[in-house]
Amino acid sequence: MCGRWIERWDPEDGKFWAAEGRRVARRNLAFSVTSEHIGFSVWSIFSVLALFMGPEYGIDPAGKFTLVAVASLVGAVLRVPYGFAVARFGGRNWTVFSAGLLLAPTTALLVVMEPGTSYTTFLLVAVLTGVGGANFASSMTNINSFYPLRLKGWALGMNAGGGNIGVAVVQLVALLVIAVLGAGHPRVLLAVYLPLIVLATLCSLRWMDNLRPVTNDTGAARDAARDRHTWIMSFLYIGTFGSFIGYSFAFGLVLQNQFDRTPLQAASLTFIGPLLGSLIRPVGGQLADRLGGARVTLWNFALMTAASAVIITASVRASLPLFTAGFIVLFVLTGLGNGSTYKMIPGIYSAKAEAMGLTGEPAAGYARRMSGASMALIGAVGALGGLAINLALRQSFLGSGDATAAFVAFALYYVACCGVTWGVYLRRTRAAAPADGATDGAGEDRTERGGGGGGGRDGERRPAYAEV
Template identity: 65%
Template sequence: MGTDTAAQGRAGGRWIQEWQPEDAGFWERTGRKTANRNLVFSIISEHIGFSIWSLWSVMVLFMGPKYGVDPAGKFFLVAVPTLVGAFVRIPYTVAVARFGGRNWTVIAALLLLLPTLAAAYVMHPGTSYTTFMLVAALTGLGGGNFASSMTNINAFFPQHRKGWALGLNAGGGNIGVPVIQLVALGVITWAGATHPRLVLGIYLPLIIVSVTCAALFMDNLAPMKNDTGALAEIVKQKHTWLMSVLYIGTFGSFIGFSFAFGLVLQNQFGRTPLQAAQLTFVGPLLGSLIRPVGGWLADRLGGARITLWNFAAMAVAAGVVTYASSIKSLPVFLTGFIALFVFAGLGNGSTYKMIPVIFEAKAQDRIAQLGDTVEQAAAWSRRMSGAAVGVIGAVGALGGLFINLAFRQSFLVAKTGTPAFVSFLVAYAVCFALTWVVYLRRPSAAPGEAVPSPALARA
């Protein structure tokens, strides 16, 4: 009875019963068109989710002296959404299989109304800091949209197209960060820094549009069943945690810097809210636009290779920013910081491409060692990749929390961001070494204990 009920729940016009993206004939006949349509509207929903997740990176620009919040308090305020966003990514990942990708996209988009309406209610002088913190925490729901969207799109595309598709999906979502910063710039320019509700008034109807588009144009995949077993298994895989560290270095940097950039400009270089808003969107915009390029390069040259040299470039950029911070040179600082955004975005694409390749390589081991059929190995790889996307995305988002807490402590103790930048440089060096040792150097472990490095290098 329970199985029949579940099957009935997965019937209807919005449920696709058969989905075989690795079948070239199926892909050319119907798969490509359907997958691309779902990708487009997934991007729209995820884009709005990222904008709401980063809402407080712009709300703090409107919080003048009358609000009574010091710089350290503002850094903590923008850190809270990253923490909540990281934690909700796991249930959001599971929800895609439980409710269907299209259905959960609708629900997740509707939930964005809560933090937006709450912010509109509390954004005025006299509101307690605790209230601001609670409302900022609500915006973390927008961070969960990324995990559910990526898990959903991962299931629609064949292996050889995942890098580009996931990069495009994530990049289009990431652009939500600079877009809301541009909206804030427009509001501050034309109405002044005392009208934060105008930003919220713009986004409320956009949320409704994203809900409507998802309901009308997206699909659920019936074969994508709720699989808590995959989640339990994936947390036991060492590559889940190794890739989480790398994703902290790339995506954690992107989201952390996106939230903190305006505050750093105000406190390190004395920029006004308008002056800060004129600069904050540039880095996140470039980082978002280049993310699909990272996936594209990884498809052709190998995710591990691109990730390795990307971390080297991030370390160099962090060195430039550290130097500029110590000599208080704004032009050099902006050059280095924007380079950090660009390389973080590139690395986002390449690291995410590595995830399905790792489990595809391990699936081949299962054929040789456990006697799995090709179909069984492919199914195992899809299960593990989908679960890994959610876990790695959740842990990686914590990097944004670490970055904002590092800035908070740095400005509290040293009155400058220089110590924080030094710590970032060291972190990128560690990620560089980890990528080389685990994913590019020939493994010395026994068979089955490590993913063969040539497979990752070619992926």
């Protein structure tokens, strides 16, 4: 594909941003959100189709959890090449390609979605739906390059939140179909999305742009993979986004199998959590812009632990109202955490650029390069949390018939995330590096960033990343 290319892009330049940068960035953000939104709908569609798959399909609860787990796995794995494709082909060009590719799983489902179709066929189509989840990585990497650091939390939150809400929207459309036509018409749901995919592809082709400065960086992936913060943030993102997408896929199945809800009853509840979690994600980014991503992330994980305790109590007592309330609160917290963790990523690499003595465009270029590459890896590993959640729930139902054991494991993970966030990004440490801001062999800046948070007593200093 050829496409439109912008040769110069410097969003940190205030005059450039006010004169033309803001307008171009917002236009690309709008159509990036559109394509990513539909991608999320396609990625999560098996969690909705499971509500249509009654006894006549011959698939037990464990089999349904497996279908959504396969979609989650493929989406997570494909996020790695998708994230790096932006630098290779251009953000606009790759968005056009990836949006158009969503026609493949949607058309395949339109053909095979009926009783009598083999389980192997459904598994193969579940693999195809994974491409929808991969769109997130390329979209976030692309939008990260359009915005200045001070607005990245908001921009990435809007981009991801608008995409995440595709999960809730497809569940709402399914609810409408079931309420009006009954659970025997899944093809109506699929037919709704075919023209939307075509429209999103054409809009991306017409109104998006490629950034020339972002292309042809072959070493960024290698450098990001070697940087320890990529893997630390991946661990945290498993707890936020992995929880969001895993619960989005599994909530309806849990309601059906633990609380004996009908497809219509389950569909009337499943969209609420993903909807609120998606809408709140930009707020998480804005809070991180104002208060620091690490601080917001720490408190968010603490609250997620408390919400998990409520769900465990509700599961033991078989209380549907308490279970639903706890689940919705947990969804909201995953959305906040998604926004705050992603804001941390560009902040980390801006702090590292400063520690290396870089200023101006070289510093912005380093931060843009490393944060874009690391986002591809972090998004992929984080999405694997969705796979882990569905496999844990599947095993919990096979072992005890309910979700209690799985949520105990999830709560313990959130506790671990609290410890990692505090230990790496917030704990005061003694200055162990020269005052000129040199970094140690692991790449960690142990000096205090100017203007941020203040130093500790007795020579203690807060790491540069405390304010990310």
